[in-house]
Amino acid sequence: MQFQPSDMQLRCSADASYAVHKDGKGHSGFCMWLGNENAAIDVVSKKQVLTSSSSTESEMIALSEAGKRVVWTRDFLQEIGYEQDVTTIEQDNMSSITLINKGPGRAGQSKSIRVRNFWVTNEIQEGSIKLAYVPSEEILADGYTKPLARDRFIKWRDRVLNVETQ
Numbered sequence: 001m002q003f004q005p006s007d008m009q010l011r012c013s014a015d016a017s018y019a020v021h022k023d024g025k026g027h028s029g030f031c032m033w034l035g036n037e038n039a040a041i042d043v044v045s046k047k048q049v050l051t052s053s054s055s056t057e058s059e060m061i062a063l064s065e066a067g068k069r070v071v072w073t074r075d076f077l078q079e080i081g082y083e084q085d086v087t088t089i090e091q092d093n094m095s096s097i098t099l100i101n102k103g104p105g106r107a108g109q110s111k112s113i114r115v116r117n118f119w120v121t122n123e124i125q126e127g128s129i130k131l132a133y134v135p136s137e138e139i140l141a142d143g144y145t146k147p148l149a150r151d152r153f154i155k156w157r158d159r160v161l162n163v164e165t166q
Contacts, residue, residue, distance in 0.1 A: 007035040008082040012070050013090040013134070015141035016048070016062035018055035025051050026058035029144025030066035032073060042069060045144035059096040063089065064116035071128055086127055090134040092142070097131050100124065
């Protein structure tokens, strides 16, 4: 089987859970895949290093971590001959998308969060990534950040494993 160019287009889903650990830190989760969701190439689920002061900041931390891996993977794929369109990163937090699009402002933002915001904004302006809103119930990365209710977990699991159950 030979890959088609559309099979080699990188996509990503990024999510975070705010202050879910005992020390108040959040949890990041993201998944990258090629072509369709049945070809996952990188999955991350980890405690965040920084302590955020809001769910939006927690989402920004996850988004910038995912973005860095996306940019590296894009560069690698292009280096081996698979040209990349703008890579979509799915995000379920409208506040973080608005923050990226309108800028961080001055209120209540730590320096590390502002730097992450500027980095993501720069990558969007350069045309390497774009953000797309996907509702929490549909975002693939959701299952990597928190426990899901049984029905929702089964739907997520089947999607990740590319299986159909009754």
